[in-house]
Amino acid sequence: MSFDVNSLEAHWMPFTANRDFKSNPRMVVKSEGMYMWDYKGGQIIDGSSALFCTPAGHARREIAEAVYNQMLNNDYTPHFQLGHPGSFELAERVCRLLPDDFNHVFFTNSGSESVDTAIKVILAYHRARGEAQRTRLVSRERAYHGVNMGGVSLAGMIKNRETFGLTLPNISMIRHTWTEQQRFAKGQPLTGGEMAMDLERIAENLGGNTLAAVFIEPVAGSTGTLVPPVGYLEKVREICDNHGLLLVFDEVITGFGRMGTPFATYKFNVKPDIITMAKALTNGSIPMGGVAVTDEIYNTINDASPINAIEFFHGYTYSAHPAACAAGIASQKIYQEESLFEQAASMESYFLDAIWSLEDHPMVADIRGIGMMAGVEVHPGATPGARGMEMQKAMFWNGLHIKWTGDNAIIAPAFIAERKHIDEIVNKFRKTLDQLK
Ligand SMILES: Cc1ncc(COP(=O)(O)O)c(C=O)c1O
Helix, strand or coil, X not given: CCCCCCCCCCCCCCCCCHHHHHHCCCCEEEEEECEEEECCCCEEEECCHHHHCCCCCECCHHHHHHHHHHHHHCCCCCCCCCCCHHHHHHHHHHHHCCCCCEEEEEEXXXXXXXXXXXXXXXXXXXXXXXXXXXXXEEEECCCCCCCCHHHHHHCCCHHHCCCCCCCCCCEEEECCCCCHHHCCCCCCCCCCHHHHHHHHHHHHHHCHHHXXXXXXXXXXXXXXXXXCCCCHXXXXXXXXXXXXXXXXXXCCCCCCCCCCCCCHHHHHCCCCCEEEECHHHHCCCCXXXXXXXXXXXXXXXXXXXXXXXXXXXXXXXXXXXXXXXHHHHHHHHHHHHCCHHHHHHHHHHHHHHHHHHHHHCCCEEEEEEECCEEEEEEXXXXXXXXXXXXXXXXXXXXXXXXXXXXXXXXXXXXXXXXXXXXXXXXXXXXXXXXXXX
16 A cells, blocks of 8 residues: 655645654555554554544445435535435434434534534524523533634633634633542542532623523543533533523534434433534534534524524535435434444443553553543643654554544544454553553
């Protein structure tokens, strides 16, 4: 295997140390099932479902054929005032995975667009209800809600904000939920639930009737799998109800089975008002995201505008692109026919036990996890994040792909993973820890 390009300079790569990468490229030229292959022929097990996108494994023929056939039959229908059947079918399939009153999905092309779309839905909803003063959004430290301007404004990750300075006004941050007492706690930590009261304090300080919504990743994924403490999400829900603000679950990572349930709302038994999604919607094959809302939100926005008028002035040229819808329908069929969410649930304890076997390693500072998702944090090197970066690179050449954020590894295998794959991931993880110790 090889690759044939003249120069690596033209492509400015996202969230990548460009100069470092281009001096020794980790170039992937093939992927299939649980594996990827680099240009030197090395086989790499995918320990993070790429970027948490591919629960059914890589290069699924059913998805490729569905997209191919769609492209030959109808490559593109602009979705403004026209439609094609695929988007309606996919939306129905997605709604079937959601709580009963979630019957509407607005399609986007990414998680970032889903978050920014959700912000606009929230503002439009309150305005339609005659509560236009509700413009304040609440988010949390260590949150990742994408990279568009709305999502960055909600972000609790300094590197994603500090370069840019300008963000949306009227955002309040509450604390993330990790505390020292939770170190190595498996599943939901027993301590820390009281931090939900941070939201109550914001309401008391700024006026509950100025609050529009709070954005919560049920499990904060990108900053290393921060699992909500017992009672936390329930309390947040209660405070939202008391003050009339909306609860958004950003399920871009936790949606489509990652928790062993269709969405995390079922895992934690707490129902939000809005659910954002993206990653596994099309099994990573074609960019696509979505924002699901309740009947109450959809009807309120629609009823506020005259009959036959456009109700929501928002949309993307590629909203509900036919190829993405075909990929989404094919992916959802695979999840259902292969019972992949159930498969994820049944693998959870084996997976978490395997990851926790790394607890004894001197490099490991903490482990967190729930469902098919775990965070392994290593002690920092010379500067925060430096060791994580070294680990990610070394792992790749040891035949393991893991997504790292700073010094946190986020392990989230595909749901087709068998025990032998989990073992291979953990063994290669330990081998790399040993090398860099
Ligand atoms: C919770 C959450 N929201 C939003 C996003 C942004 O998604 P995208 O990278 O598709 O824009 C991500 C990406 O990791 C995410 O984890």
